[in-house]
Amino acid sequence: MASEGDARGGDSPIRFEVLATDGRARATRLTFTRGERACLTPMFMPVGTQGSLKGLTSQQLCDLECQVVLGNTYHLANRPGTEVLRASGGLAQFMHYTRGGTLTDSGGFQMVSLLDLADISEEGVTFQSPVDGQQMLLTPEKSMQIQNDIGADIIMALDDVVSSVAADDERFEEATHRTIRWIDRCIAAHANPRKQALFGIVQGGLDARLRKLCMDGLLKRDKDLPGYAIGGLAGGEEKSAFCKVVSQCAAALPNDKPRYVMGVGYPLDLVLCTALGADMYDCVYPSRTARFGTALVPTGVLRLKTNAMATDYRPIDEKCDCFVCLKYSRAHLHAAITKEPRAASLLTYHNIRHQMRLCKEMHEAILEKRFGAFVREYVRGQFPDTNAIPGWVRDAMAMAEIPLE
DSSP: OOOGGGGSOTTSSEEEEEEEEETTEEEEEEEETTTTEEEEESEEEEBOTTSSOTTOOHHHHHHTTOOEEEEOHHHHHHTTOHHHHHHHTSHHHHHTOOSSEEEEOOSTTHHHHTGGGEEEOSSOEEEEOTTTOOEEEEOHHHHHHHHHHHTOSEEEOOOOOOOTTOOOHHHHHHHHHHHHHHHHHHHHHOSOTTTSEEEEEEOOTTOHHHHHHHHHHHHTTGGGOSEEEEOSOSSSOOHHHHHHHHHHHHHHSOTTSOEEETTOOOHHHHHHHHHTTOOEEEESHHHHHHTTTEEEETTEEEETTSGGGGGOOSOSOTTOOSHHHHHOOHHHHHHHHTTOHHHHHHHHHHHHHHHHHHHHHHHHHHHTTOHHHHHHHHHHHHOSSGGGSOHHHHHHHHHTTOOOO
16 A cells, blocks of 8 residues: 655655554555665665775675665765765765665764763764764754755764763753754755755654653644654663653654664664664674674574584574575584674675564565564574563563463
8 A cells, every 4th residue: 555655746855655564563665766766675784884884895885775774974974975975976876885875873873972072062962973073063954054064864863962861851852842943944954955865863762751752843844854763772772661652652653754763783683673663773783793703593582602613514594695604514614703804794794684684574574464473483483481481572562462371
């Protein structure tokens, strides 16, 4: 079934169609009207912070069927700089990534990750560059200018981000109201609304009242926002609180727009957030954990540095179709992981493929109206002893109305 957003005409930079639902889960098609490139959700987006994903080439990203690759606005502005990206024809051309779409964050996350180097005010956030120590003022207008120059298909509004584990109710209140004020400045400054889709970001910490307040504010600007993100999570908060926020926001955001949970990359989180109604995800986790010798498998993770791997001649995952699983054994990777950089690249390749396959499997399960069974089987694969299933997982399944049995 086509969503209302699909019928809004050719002015939108994206078309969004809900192909099927199963409970709260959605299988959708997101098409970038510039070039008619289509993506299917649920969708995981690998993070190429400065225009590349560590350990992989752009051609490998295409081979892995990555649909959207994410770049970091703050870091791209510092290096290689917007002039280089603009002269290259935009982020996709700079990366030589032509298969799918690109997305840039707003730079707002650096309010958390570089908090010691940041000064936040109503005007914007001032950073001290970790590259050369120079001061950089990132305002909503500047974030839009940089992202317009970078040229990604999806760009994010600048929001006021507070760590989800901060114990400062007053700061969360301030940040939520500021995020709403800043969205108007972002909309006004966005120079390419027909080419680049501007997503609003829901903030509010773990407070249901603040989350609703922020959503209400963003929804008043719905005609200018082709999509929405749920921000300010995946920062160390309790999983039960995380799921409650995702559930609340996914239930309240429009049915005819994509819903993107920022910073989420654990496979189990992807499954449960999809069950709660989310569509898109990004995280450095699959590539970062690969560099520590950890591979993603359906039952959890495989730590290839452990001694047990030294004489294990099976592939990482016997059901995986990636060339790493087809050609290399666990023993081979164990021997290489502490000595050869290529081992991290091989594990990154496998881990990204794992995420792509998982999302494709979820999409197909939703289309075939068997997503509840898929979630139950996946959770049992992670926790063979049902008594060991964490309370937060049970709670998330209950919120999604998926019984354990």
